[in-house]
Amino acid sequence: xxxxxxxxxxxxxxxxxxxxxxxxxxxxxxxxxxxxxxxxxxxxxxxxxxxxxxxxxxxxxxxxxxxxxxxxxxxxxxxxxxxxxxxxxxxxxxxxxxxxxxxxxxxxxxxxxxxxxxxxxxxxxxxxxxxxxxxxxxxxxxxxxxxxxxxxxxxxxxxxxxxxxxxxxxxxxxxxxxxxxxxxxxxxxxxxxxxxxxxxxxxxxxxxxxxxxxxxxxxxxxxxxxxxxxxxxxxxxxxxxxxxxxxxxxxxxxxxxxxxxxxxxxxxxxxxxxxxxxxxxxxxxxxxxxxxxxxxxxxxxxxxxxxxxxxxxxxxxxxxxxxxxxxxxxxxxxxxxxxxxxxxxxxxxxxxxxxxxxxxxxxxxxxxxxxxxxxxxxxxxxxxxxxxxxxxxxxxxxxxxxxxxxxxxxxxxxxxxxxxxxxxxxxxxxxxxxxxxxxxxxxxxxxxxxxxxxxxxxxxxxxxxxxxxxxxxxxxxxxxxxxxxxxxxxxxxxxxxxxxxxxxxxxxxxxxxxxxxxxxxxxxxxxxxxxxxxxxxxxxxxxxxxxxxxxxxxxxxxxxxxxxxxxxxxxxxxxxxxxxxxxxxxxxxxx
Numbered sequence: 001x002x003x004x005x006x007x008x009x010x011x012x013x014x015x016x017x018x019x020x021x022x023x024x025x026x027x028x029x030x031x032x033x034x035x036x037x038x039x040x041x042x043x044x045x046x047x048x049x050x051x052x053x054x055x056x057x058x059x060x061x062x063x064x065x066x067x068x069x070x071x072x073x074x075x076x077x078x079x080x081x082x083x084x085x086x087x088x089x090x091x092x093x094x095x096x097x098x099x100x101x102x103x104x105x106x107x108x109x110x111x112x113x114x115x116x117x118x119x120x121x122x123x124x125x126x127x128x129x130x131x132x133x134x135x136x137x138x139x140x141x142x143x144x145x146x147x148x149x150x151x152x153x154x155x156x157x158x159x160x161x162x163x164x165x166x167x168x169x170x171x172x173x174x175x176x177x178x179x180x181x182x183x184x185x186x187x188x189x190x191x192x193x194x195x196x197x198x199x200x201x202x203x204x205x206x207x208x209x210x211x212x213x214x215x216x217x218x219x220x221x222x223x224x225x226x227x228x229x230x231x232x233x234x235x236x237x238x239x240x241x242x243x244x245x246x247x248x249x250x251x252x253x254x255x256x257x258x259x260x261x262x263x264x265x266x267x268x269x270x271x272x273x274x275x276x277x278x279x280x281x282x283x284x285x286x287x288x289x290x291x292x293x294x295x296x297x298x299x300x301x302x303x304x305x306x307x308x309x310x311x312x313x314x315x316x317x318x319x320x321x322x323x324x325x326x327x328x329x330x331x332x333x334x335x336x337x338x339x340x341x342x343x344x345x346x347x348x349x350x351x352x353x354x355x356x357x358x359x360x361x362x363x364x365x366x367x368x369x370x371x372x373x374x375x376x377x378x379x380x381x382x383x384x385x386x387x388x389x390x391x392x393x394x395x396x397x398x399x400x401x402x403x404x405x406x407x408x409x410x411x412x413x414x415x416x417x418x419x420x421x422x423x424x425x426x427x428x429x430x431x432x433x434x435x436x437x438x439x440x441x442x443x444x445x446x447x448x449x450x451x452x453x454x455x456x457x458x459x460x461x462x463x464x465x466x467x468x469x470x471x472x473x474x475x476x477x478x479x480x481x482x483x484x485x486x487x488x489x490x491x492x493x494x495x496x497x498x499x500x501x502x503x504x505x506x507x508x509x510x511x512x513x514x515x516x517x518x519x520x521x522x523x524x525x526x527x528x529x530x531x532x533x534x535x536x537x538x539x540x541x542x543x544x545x546x547x548x549x550x551x552x553x554x555x556x557x558x559x560x561x562x563x564x565x566x567x568x569x570x571x572x573x574x575x576x577x578x579x580x581x582x583x584x585x586x587x588x589x590x591x
Contacts, residue, residue, distance in 0.1 A: 293451030
């Protein structure tokens with residue numbers, strides 16, 4: 001007899017760490033250097049790991065590039081010559097020929113000991129930026145003992161000449177020094193994480209998933225001991241040439257608050273991204289409006305995450321705004337997270353609105369680069385205006401564009417055909433070479449709505465069915481789909497959207513189906529995982545795009561999915577599910 005499935009027990013910290021570690025992974029690349037006169041198959045080729053620390057700067061081990069470093073014809077920093085490239089996930093290759101190389105100098109007045117084995121590579125002017133976001137770095141760590149959680153760290157590196165990323169999690173730095181020679185090299189930390197060919201230049205990140213050191217080599221006297229160079233030494237030795245020079249706060253220079261996980265299959269939207277960036281640069285307030293399920297929150301979350309990663313603002317915060325009371329609670333919680341004092345004392349709970357206004361006013365005064373506040377699913381703009389900061393920017397996502405000033409509105413449309421096919425190919429994990437026509441017809445059937453297409457493609461991947469079969473089922477189910485009420489009354493292709501989501505929901509097993517019924521009756525944000533039926537597979541619901549994990553052991557469900565699930569229940573069934581929920585909540589122990 002098979003054991004009963006158990007529900008996932010991932011915590012908020014787990015999800016936050018997963019998100020931060022994902023940001024580190026995307027910045028890692030493979031360095032491949034063929035010495036001048038060498039060939040790709042000979043012994044003159046070196047491979048290693050590198051990672052991006054600024055938009056146009058990466059770091060790696062010096063010895064990986066040493067045969068390709070040449071003095072600059074015009075003087076100044078050396079440059080790279082020959083066939084040198086950095087390749088990122090997705091086979092995105094960047095040519096490093098003519099890039100500047102900064103070599104970390106030896107310690108002054110400390111004798112002939114070798115300098116740190118680190119090279120900082122900066123793309124030449126006009127070459128643009130690397131195709132990834134930079135890694136957040138800690139550059140004030142003086143020794144291994146300064147790394148949090150007892151020296152716990154994670155090592156990320158490429159394997160050999162492939163693009164396989166290897167992640168060794170939760171290793172611990174070695175304390176003490178095994179020899180006098182090691183003691184003299186105070187710029188090194190010792191560790192024993194497994195390494196392999198191509199790991200030179202690997203990234204060491206601390207418990208906050210912020211890089212603090214770079215792996216360079218094994219100890220020749222003891223292969224079990226590995227050496228890594230502290231980024232603080234690189235920063236100090238390079239002085240004004242350091243890639244971190246001029247960054248106001250070297251550790252965690254920007255704070256995030258309740259940023260949701262970014263979409264795992266974010267595609268396209270180049271024009272919308274450009275317009276959002278331009279609008280947010282020129283306007284204090286931007287309202288991204290559009291149909292439910294069109295991807296407003298997905299786009300803004302991705303954009304806000306980049307703003308946080310680039311340190312554009314001192315604080316980037318995500319606030320629930322469907323109810324003004326939720327926005328007030330989130331602003332007060334933001335103040336508590338930033339240790340803003342509560343001037344109302346014990347009366348604080350009775351005057352949350354006043355506390356929220358006080359938090360915004362105080363942050364306006366003290367945040368050097370202002371704040372970016374995202375009000376998600378805003379329903380009443382006029383009642384939220386009192387909480388808008390004067391220093392920074394505000395982004396709203398909303399269905400109703402008429403509540404906002406005309407010059408603040410940015411409308412988001414469904415995907416064009418090309419982006420629809422790209423999304424369905426990525427989510428389904430299959431080539432559309434032979435299914436492009438039927439996939440496009442399926443996308444058209446649901447109005448190129450990203451939510452519906454993502455769910456259908458995920459269902460195709462899980463079930464193994466082709467898009468032609470799904471198109472047939474959706475078309476057959478249109479007449480049976482129960483209509484949605486406001487705010488979806490004028491929804492284009494609404495019957496097909498409902499039919500598609502109903503098809504996916506009906507394929508769920510009983511525990512997941514009943515869990516979805518429960519979710520449809522609750523506030524869509526911050527739902528405790530305890531409401532799920534025993535045996536429900538939260539990963540399955542997430543894979544289908546039905547739920548997401550925002551934080552703190554809770555889940556969220558898209559409002560459109562909620563309305564569809566609720567519309568499929570009979571009145572008596574809805575009452576019974578509500579009765580079960582109320583009974584369980586009443587019986588639950590007080591928090």
